[in-house]
Amino acid sequence: MNTVFKALNDPTRREILQLLQERDMTAGEIVEQFTISGPSISHHLDLLKQANLVIAEKEGQYVYYSLNTTVVDEILKWFMQFKPKKK
Template sequence: MNSLAALADPTRRRIVETLAHGPLSSGEIAAQFEITAPAISQHLKTLRAAKLVRVRAEGQRRIYALNKEGVDELAIWVDQLRRFWAGKFDAMEAALKE
């Protein structure tokens, strides 16, 4: 799944923002939302498929953390987009000054 499509959902964006502060168990993530644990599990599955989060087992618990590779891919894409638009805005500013 595409990372942008995964982040289109506000719950998944909040999960990613939450994990930006550090790894959490699925239960700790679910406790921060007013939706069911199975619904959170589905959101986490989508984020894993988009390579935005990773999971590791600690006994019976599943610990989720941001996936650096997936987040870096998204950041690179955003940086490329930003550079494209910065050049366009610089050209527009120069044209307006003329």
Template sequence: MSLSLIFKALSDPVRRQILMMLKEQDLTAGEIAEKFDITKPSISHHLNILKQAGMVLDERKGQNIYYSINTSVFEDVVSFGMNLLKK
């Protein structure tokens, strides 16, 4: 887990919104792009940053790639934060 990659990924409001969407259900890049007023290549760029941080997983189903949230990364971040708060 690279905290710097995770915090970089979380620094962008579009990526945070993508994560909120993926919390509800797995989606394709096209389905995600429909919710934003930005280009599909921009959505792919945001998804790649989220994947590099380990926050998003992708799985091919037929001709589509579905993206899902990787909750274990968030558990690691919360654990890190809790350790910082311990005296």
């Protein structure tokens, strides 16, 4: 959970997740969506990868990033503990 919350605690990284929710993208395509440098985005992608929120797959000289939706369920489960008990 620690790496997940760390990864989510940045607006750029949350935007990246939202982009990938639409479609898979290469690192370069993601960089184009922002004004910050390539290396910075690369670092953000690394943190998202560490948190298992995204998956990276190399295809030739490109690296395709996609959302790893299975982790979302874990997060949802974590938050459900705070939903007030029924009745």
